[in-house]
Amino acid sequence: MSDVAARPFPFPLDPEHAALIVIDMQRDFIEKGGFGASLGNDVTRLQAIVPTVARLIGVCRSANVPVIHTRECHLPDLSDCPPAKRERGKPTLRIGDEGPMGRVLIKGEPGAEIIPEVFPIEGEHVIDKPGKGAFYATGLQPILDELGITQLIFAGVTTEVCVQTTMREANDRGYECLLASDATESYFPEFKQAALDMIAAQGAIVGWVATTEDIARALA
Ligand code: TIU
Numbered sequence: 001m002s003d004v005a006a007r008p009f010p011f012p013l014d015p016e017h018a019a020l021i022v023i024d025m026q027r028d029f030i031e032k033g034g035f036g037a038s039l040g041n042d043v044t045r046l047q048a049i050v051p052t053v054a055r056l057i058g059v060c061r062s063a064n065v066p067v068i069h070t071r072e073c074h075l076p077d078l079s080d081c082p083p084a085k086r087e088r089g090k091p092t093l094r095i096g097d098e099g100p101m102g103r104v105l106i107k108g109e110p111g112a113e114i115i116p117e118v119f120p121i122e123g124e125h126v127i128d129k130p131g132k133g134a135f136y137a138t139g140l141q142p143i144l145d146e147l148g149i150t151q152l153i154f155a156g157v158t159t160e161v162c163v164q165t166t167m168r169e170a171n172d173r174g175y176e177c178l179l180a181s182d183a184t185e186s187y188f189p190e191f192k193q194a195a196l197d198m199i200a201a202q203g204a205i206v207g208w209v210a211t212t213e214d215i216a217r218a219l220a
Contacts, residue, residue: 003217004178006210007200010113011178013218019149020060020067021134022186023156023163025053025118027110030157033100035111041187046157049185050117056212058104063219066147069120069177070134072162073105073112075181080130080137092206132165134161135173144175151176153215154207155183160195167199167206179205181217 003010028034030046037043060067074081078096079132086095101111107128111213120126129138144152152175163184167177179199186192199206 002218005176005214006208007196007209008204011176011208011210013178013215015063015065015149016064016153018151018153018198019144019147020056020065020153020155021166022067022069022118023051023134023154023166024058024070024072024158025050025114025156026071026073026112027101027115028105029096030115031101032113033111035093035095035105036092036187038091038099038104039089043187045187045189048117049157049183052212053181053183054117056153056155056180058216059212059216059219060153061121062205065121065153065219066124066139066149068125068127068143068155069114069118070129070138070140070162070166071107071112071114072130072132073107073109073128074130076106076108077101081159083151112161133169134162134166135169141173149175151178152169154179157185159184159186160191161186164195164199165194170207178215179195179207179209180212181209183212 004013004015029036092102095105102109127138127140196209200209
């Protein structure tokens with residue numbers, strides 16, 4: 001056990017029972033021409049955290065904390081994409097449409113792949129998820145059970161959408177959750193700040209928030 005300096009109070013990290021969940025660091029959210037950009041977002045904000053996410057992954061690998069990656073994507077026939085998701089809003093490209101990085105948010109297409117800087121290494125689990133939460137309609141829970149994981153460290157994008165949704169799902173499943181504040185980002189700075197604040201409020205109602213440096217120090 002090693003305390004991580006965190007908000008709202010120190011997080012009692014147990015590296016033997018912790019895993020890092022890296023949410024949706026995919027070209028479709030981080031590069032121009034993908035799903036995130038098609039929704040009208042400035043993707044450059046997300047590019048800024050890539051070195052920090054890479055550092056956190058490296059720190060966890062060195063400490064033998066399992067790293068699990070997620071990808072938000074759908075089957076080519078869209079059978080796992082509810083029409084309510086595909087038809088929402090007025091994007092320039094809808095899920096499944098042909099874009100500059102292949103079909104948007106479709107499993108196996110270039111845009112759905114994880115960016116090279118944080119690419120999984122052999123042996124790391126990659127969870128493809130059709131929803132915002134990484135537990136919904138995936139095999140994440142049995143993997144964590146098998147590994148004996150009780151604590152989850154979170155990084156990735158976007159803070160208030162897929163990261164926060166997965167943290168809330170994890171909360172209800174009994175995991176202690178720690179979010180790396182500088183290894184997550186939103187297209188909206190005010191939403192990121194609000195998400196961090198609401199996670200840590202009320203005595204860590206959803207979880208703790210700490211910097212990558214403080215997590216690294218505890219794992220050193
Ligand atoms: N749009 C947005 O902020 N996020 C998503 O659609 N998915 C994830 O957060 N991965």
